[in-house]
Amino acid sequence: MSFLRTALASAPRVAALSATSASSSSSSRLASTSVRAISTISPRAGVQQSPRLASSSTRPTIPFSSSSSSLQISIRSLSTETRSKLDDITKSAPLVLFMKGNPDMPMCGFSRAVVQILDVQGVNLKKMKTVNVLEDEEVRHGVKEYSDWPTIPQVYVGGEFVGGCDIMLNMHQSGELEELLVKNGLITDSNPQSTETPAQS
Template identity: 55%
Template sequence: VIHSFPIMLNLQCLMSIRRMHVSLSRCSALRLPNRAGFCSKPGENGDDSGSHSDFKPKVKVGDSESTKEYLSTVIKDNNVVLFMKGSVKMPQCGFSNYVVQIFKFYGLKDFHAVNVLESEEIREGIKKYSNWPTIPQVYIKQEFIGGCDIIKEMHSDGSLEELLVRERLIKK
């Protein structure tokens, strides 16, 4: 008797799921006619993206020369640059916050933070510039160091502190 309850419950669940499946399959048979391409299948409009042309980007984001020039200038003009989500006072991402906290741990106050959430052009541009797919990104003396995972590893093995001391960004 004790074992029959779960079996009965499972049987009831399966029957319920079956009824829902039958109802949904009946509904899906009632399809609306294709109006102006909104219900077209991928490839019917001459593309295979599955997206209507109204929703495709008109310009490749992050590829403009002005974005590359801006990124290059920011990296060149600052000893330490952190491309992050949010600001130093209010990070919008745990990984960005982690890097900020590590910088604070070392007493590194002179770093330039760029909030990539303020500009899709900058957010996508920095990923292409560094050939690194994630944010945050850290540059020290114009050299791309990496993201949160690399900074965390360098902090753990002591190499981040060595780098900051060697570059005279902090005192030991």
């Protein structure tokens, strides 16, 4: 009987020891798991990463592709080629007109107006070169950058940019256009000054 009482009295202590051991084992596993989790935290971002992401962060960085640099170089090269092309065109004749369409069939009212102004001024068509920008997108957009002028038509005289439709109309009305055309040999002076000495009576 005394043995039974001793066994019953010691049972709570055994249960407590078992619970303590189980708790200790669980805490040990939890601590081990926490250590592994902490080891995967990025020191820079301070956020937890998965082991796969953590291992990938140690891989060597692949250099950024230079395709964008090559594209920029090709654009600059194209711009240079276009500029050289426009240099040749603007100097290919005493007067060069960039327009939409051609003198016989202008494709916009502003181009038609410039053709009419030059016709009224009496410009010799053999001394004038026209460029239909609708046939060449590179020239159509490039000439605007070339002259720093946003619209078509554009007129060049002696290789120099004169202006578009509004400027040509203003110069025509003021007489400046006639002077410019005479100076560049595109028309003859309509009011030549006489160099003859008046006859004495």
